[in-house]
Amino acid sequence: MTDESMTNGTMTKSQRIGEIVETSTTGFVAVSKTLHQPPALGSLVKVQLGGEDYAYGVVAFGTTVSPDPGRRAVPRASDEVYDEAVYARQPQLTRVLHTEFSVVLVGCFEDGSIRQHLPPHPPRLHYDVHECTSDEVRRFSERLVYFRLLLDAQGQVPAEQLLAAHIRQVYRARGHDAAWLERAARQVTSLLRDDYDRMMTVLYGIEP
Amino acid sequence: MARKRLGVVTDGAFNAGLTVRLDPGVSTEEMRIGEFVVVEGEGNRYFSLISDMQLRATDAALLADPPREASPFIAQALRGTTTYATVQVKPMLMMPRGADTDFLVDLEPPQPVRTIPMHFAELHEATESDFGAVFGHEDRTHFAMGKPLTMDIPICINLARLVERSNGVFGQSGTGKSFLVRLLLCGVIESGLAVNLVFDMHDEYAFGKESEDGVFVKGLKHLFGSKLLVYSLDEKAQARGGRGVDVTLQIGLNQIEAEDVLLLAEELNLRATAEANVGLLTDAYGADWLSRFLAMSPTDISAFCEQYGAHEGSLSALQRNLKRIERRPYVVPEAPFSVIDEMVAALDKGQHVILHFGRYDHPLDHMLVANVVTRRVRHLYREKVERYEQTQSPADKPRPLMITIEEAHKFLNPAVSRQTIFGVIARELRKYHVTLTVVDQRPSGIDSEVLSQLGTRITGKLTDERDIEAVLTGVSGRSFLRGTLESLDTREQVLLMGHAVPMPIVVQTRKYDEVFYAALGAGEKRSAQLDIVELFGE
Numbered sequence: 001m002t003d004e005s006m007t008n009g010t011m012t013k014s015q016r017i018g019e020i021v022e023t024s025t026t027g028f029v030a031v032s033k034t035l036h037q038p039p040a041l042g043s044l045v046k047v048q049l050g051g052e053d054y055a056y057g058v059v060a061f062g063t064t065v066s067p068d069p070g071r072r073a074v075p076r077a078s079d080e081v082y083d084e085a086v087y088a089r090q091p092q093l094t095r096v097l098h099t100e101f102s103v104v105l106v107g108c109f110e111d112g113s114i115r116q117h118l119p120p121h122p123p124r125l126h127y128d129v130h131e132c133t134s135d136e137v138r139r140f141s142e143r144l145v146y147f148r149l150l151l152d153a154q155g156q157v158p159a160e161q162l163l164a165a166h167i168r169q170v171y172r173a174r175g176h177d178a179a180w181l182e183r184a185a186r187q188v189t190s191l192l193r194d195d196y197d198r199m200m201t202v203l204y205g206i207e208p
Numbered sequence: 209m210a211r212k213r214l215g216v217v218t219d220g221a222f223n224a225g226l227t228v229r230l231d232p233g234v235s236t237e238e239m240r241i242g243e244f245v246v247v248e249g250e251g252n253r254y255f256s257l258i259s260d261m262q263l264r265a266t267d268a269a270l271l272a273d274p275p276r277e278a279s280p281f282i283a284q285a286l287r288g289t290t291t292y293a294t295v296q297v298k299p300m301l302m303m304p305r306g307a308d309t310d311f312l313v314d315l316e317p318p319q320p321v322r323t324i325p326m327h328f329a330e331l332h333e334a335t336e337s338d339f340g341a342v343f344g345h346e347d348r349t350h351f352a353m354g355k356p357l358t359m360d361i362p363i364c365i366n367l368a369r370l371v372e373r374s375n376g377v378f379g380q381s382g383t384g385k386s387f388l389v390r391l392l393l394c395g396v397i398e399s400g401l402a403v404n405l406v407f408d409m410h411d412e413y414a415f416g417k418e419s420e421d422g423v424f425v426k427g428l429k430h431l432f433g434s435k436l437l438v439y440s441l442d443e444k445a446q447a448r449g450g451r452g453v454d455v456t457l458q459i460g461l462n463q464i465e466a467e468d469v470l471l472l473a474e475e476l477n478l479r480a481t482a483e484a485n486v487g488l489l490t491d492a493y494g495a496d497w498l499s500r501f502l503a504m505s506p507t508d509i510s511a512f513c514e515q516y517g518a519h520e521g522s523l524s525a526l527q528r529n530l531k532r533i534e535r536r537p538y539v540v541p542e543a544p545f546s547v548i549d550e551m552v553a554a555l556d557k558g559q560h561v562i563l564h565f566g567r568y569d570h571p572l573d574h575m576l577v578a579n580v581v582t583r584r585v586r587h588l589y590r591e592k593v594e595r596y597e598q599t600q601s602p603a604d605k606p607r608p609l610m611i612t613i614e615e616a617h618k619f620l621n622p623a624v625s626r627q628t629i630f631g632v633i634a635r636e637l638r639k640y641h642v643t644l645t646v647v648d649q650r651p652s653g654i655d656s657e658v659l660s661q662l663g664t665r666i667t668g669k670l671t672d673e674r675d676i677e678a679v680l681t682g683v684s685g686r687s688f689l690r691g692t693l694e695s696l697d698t699r700e701q702v703l704l705m706g707h708a709v710p711m712p713i714v715v716q717t718r719k720y721d722e723v724f725y726a727a728l729g730a731g732e733k734r735s736a737q738l739d740i741v742e743l744f745g746e
């Protein structure tokens with residue numbers, strides 16, 4: 001399930017991890033290719049917009065539900081059968097359940113360069129969502145202007161938790177780049193200077 | 209040379225100075241009050257001083273509830289954004305910015321500031337070339353007084369300007385005033401820009417002395433040999449081998465004037481009536497008044513009182529008090545003025561004079577002798593200047609004379625400064641080519657009118673509020689300098705300000721030690737060369 005695409009002139013291999021089932025200008029919802037394994041909270045993903053252009057987003061929420069929106073799952077475990085064994089005993093479960101994740105858009109690759117603003121068009125329904133390689137993560141996170149977009153996200157996860165998760169992800173992808181983390185922390189304090197509590201939430205969340 | 213950026217201007221007023229927000233990585237602890245810094249405006253470079261520092265936080269919540277267990281990571285992240293520091297910067301001089309160059313040497317010298325830079329002008333650490341642009345480089349008229357606190361380069365004062373006006377050297381006891389005066393004297397002597405008359409009240413300038421650090425330091429006689437004459441009051445000093453006293457000085461009762469006695473009112477415990485009585489005596493006897501008065505018997509006194517309507521009791525009390533003068537071993541009934549006149553002739557030839565008090569280390573001695581000698585010297589200088597004004601011949605031009613006195617407040621306190629010759633010299637500026645270097649640990653004791661005439665002030669640490677006020681009398685930007693003064697180290701750090709420096713600056717005083725003597729020797733040779741050129745042409 002790999003595809004090869006040219007991004008910023010470099011050949012990059014990236015994983016297809018989901019398919020868009022709901023989309024808008026600020027974000028989209030995708031169904032994960034693998035049950036129970038949505039991309040990590042805060043990780044960077046991308047969707048092709050056409051030609052060389054991509055939209056970049058940050059995974060903001062994940063959930064596993066039955067496809068019928070009205071119905072909630074019923075308990076199926078017992079003292080002997082639990083966790084993975086439940087699925088082994090009832091294989092149909094893996095067919096009826098699915099894992100979805102939502103993504104907040106934070107930038108795009110347009111006219112040969114990375115932009116940290118909303119893409120001009122929403123990504124298309126049924127398009128594939130790709131995981132970004134650490135190289136792409138590194139390149140995208142060189143500038144930190146997009147932290148603002150993350151902080152404005154109106155999702156189920158509080159924006160400062162989302163931002164903290166994202167910074168942790170990037171820090172890891174950049175091979176524990178301390179200088180970058182320091183820069184990110186500074187950006188956080190600058191953006192949240194008027195809200196000490198939220199600022200401290202992020203700082204405590206990203207402290208190495 | 210790369211300049212280290214410290215922050216950006218965010219606020220300011222011409223009068224109040226600029227507020228600079230420090231960059232996140234810059235700590236207040238890297239900076240010093242009084243530090244010389246540079247603000248880069250669009251069109252000008254501003255040479256400035258750091259006058260204050262403040263710690264700030266954007267959020268009151270942080271101050272109310274500071275993070276209890278802030279890891280270095282969090283403290284670091286907060287620093288510069290949520291918590292930040294600002295410094296107050298006072299531009300002192302400005303200079304047009306060349307085409308993005310660090311080399312300012314060939315441009316015109318820095319000018320007084322007439323404007324301020326706009327928002328976001330950058331604050332930088334000063335570089336060597338900035339110091340050079342402002343303070344010049346060591347040469348015959350630029351003498352290195354020390355180095356800035358942050359850098360190992362010489363800071364020079366302009367000796368030509370120094371000798372143009374009276375100057376003050378202040379600081380608490382032990383801050384290094386006497387050492388600094390030694391340096392200054394060496395600089396002036398070496399430059400040949402003025403001749404010196406030094407009243408060596410505590411036996412420190414003429415001869416070597418052990419410093420508080422237990423090092424033996426050389427006296428000026430050691431360093432300058434025959435270029436410098438030592439006149440001593442102490443008749444035993446000449447006998448002591450190896451000290452090199454040139455002349456033993458005596459003071460005659462005939463040389464002591466009413467003014468000298470009245471200056472000693474406190475030392476001699478004179479009553480309020482003394483002034484009137486001395487007036488009567490001088491009216492009656494003229495120049496001889498003191499010896500005649502001291503020789504009077506009780507009957508003479510009552511006869512005098514009858515004739516002039518004086519009060520017998522107060523006159524006899526005055527006589528008793530004045531006998532203390534007569535009993536000073538260096539005081540003789542009659543002394544010729546020729547000794548002092550020869551001293552002035554030596555000064556004329558470019559020799560320097562130190563008046564050594566030796567064992568006569570009492571304020572009474574200091575004041576009496578300094579006053580008598582200085583009055584005569586000033587008198588001769590006055591004649592010289594008047595002659596020069598007539599002839600206008602360069603040969604008649606008197607060499608500028610710099611007179612150094614310690615314990616200056618004794619001579620220049622408001623009660624006496626109008627009468628003493630020192631007060632006169634301080635006030636008449638350099639009219640007769642004579643200026644003072646006043647050295648004092650209690651500047652508040654000096655008449656403020658005298659203080660405001662001082663051209664260059666060099667001051668070590670002062671803590672008394674009144675002393676600080678006094679030193680800053682008539683100085684612009686005093687509120688900035690006050691903080692600087694208070695923050696000086698207790699030793700070997702001074703604030704230089706006034707006529708001989710383009711802008712105030714704090715320096716670590718140059719060491720008066722072997723290295724200095726050696727540098728002086730090198731300079732000696734240089735100036736000998738200059739003298740030869742002066743005398744015989746290239």
Ligand SMILES: Nc1ncnc2c1ncn2[C@@H]1O[C@H](COP(=O)(O)OP(=O)(O)O)[C@@H](O)[C@H]1O
Nearest residue numbers: 381382383384385386387419420421718719720
């Ligand atoms: N420039 C200097 N070089 C070497 N030692 C110095 C210098 N200035 C001060 N000191 C040291 O500090 C001590 C006090 O200095 P001094 O000039 O006697 O102080 P003050 O005259 O102000 O009372 C000296 O004995 C010496 O040890």
Ligand SMILES: [Mg+2]
Nearest residue numbers: 382385386387
């Ligand atoms: Mg002293």
